[in-house]
């Protein structure tokens with residue numbers, strides 16, 4: 001088998017995810033161009049090698065045994081803009097971080113994305129999960145994207161409807177495609193409005209730092225429940241926030257196993273430490289699931305994605 005020069009072997013993933021745990025990737029590539037990305041995909045498909053697209057690893061838990069496949073971390077970070085009378089269309093490569101995208105947009109008097117300030121991740125990973133903060137979802141801004149087929153490396157451009165965006169859901173969860181770039185429609189503004197938006201970005205980060213852990217975590221570990229899943233009312237309404245139930249059970253800042261624990265700041269966030277293993281994190285996560293299930297009959301499902309496991313390591317329905 002002829003291995004493309006940008007594919008390397010046995011690369012540690014512990015420094016490529018926000019829990020800082022997990023083993024190595026058997027194969028690893030950081031393509032800088034569409035051609036390299038396509039080449040890596042075709043090589044993996046031809047040789048029957050499983051594939052995983054990794055961004056910043058801010059929402060990914062890597063198995064302690066690593067991944068016997070090819071990890072592709074798209075390095076394409078090109079950003080371009082087009083404008084009409086009221087709108088600035090910003091197109092960013094999948095490897096661009098959300099922070100880079102926000103800063104670029106503000107510098108070009110284009111606002112909207114600053115609502116996602118402080119969320120670590122790449123454009124690719126953030127479109128995949130449809131990142132959200134309070135009422136803002138990234139789907140609100142996306143107009144189209146370039147995607148690549150993960151068997152044959154062919155490219156196509158799709159519009160927002162193709163993604164079928166939902167809460168923690170896009171078509172990318174079920175179809176063999178990865179994001180190469182995405183275009184966001186932002187409000188054109190004056191330099192003064194942009195400065196206000198930069199201030200709001202700063203305020204959001206300050207607020208987040210106060211409320212959430214900002215390192216050694218993947219953010220919210222579990223998804224919130226659907227309203228239909230919650231069969232009972234609490235104080236006259238259905239509470240869908242999984243953190244509410246975990247908090248009620250007193251797990252915040254108390255439950256721990258090995259080097260992993262439930263954050264002292266937020267009941268739905270697991271934090272690791274330099275001594276943590278992925279197995280520790282899974283033990284904590286399963287204990288959280290079991291506690292909520294036994295007390296309320298609701299089984300939290302993970303928002304965090306898994307890499308290198310034969311099957312979902314959590315309890316599932």
Ligand SMILES: Cc1cc2nc3c(=O)[nH]c(=O)nc-3n(C[C@H](O)[C@H](O)[C@H](O)COP(=O)(O)OP(=O)(O)OC[C@H]3O[C@@H](n4cnc5c(N)ncnc54)[C@H](O)[C@@H]3O)c2cc1C
Nearest residue numbers: 055056057058059121122124125126131132178179218219
């Ligand atoms: C401190 C902290 C706070 C957070 N706060 C929030 C928050 O407020 N709101 C929120 O929504 N999330 C939050 N998260 C979760 C995380 O930031 C987002 O899910 C983010 O989008 C992850 O991006 P990533 O590039 O790191 O994705 P990764 O973790 O690398 O990957 C996540 C998923 O995306 C897929 N993926 C990656 N790149 C591509 C691509 N190019 N094409 C197709 N699929 C791809 C991966 O295969 C994987 O399934 C937080 C995480 C942390 C660590």
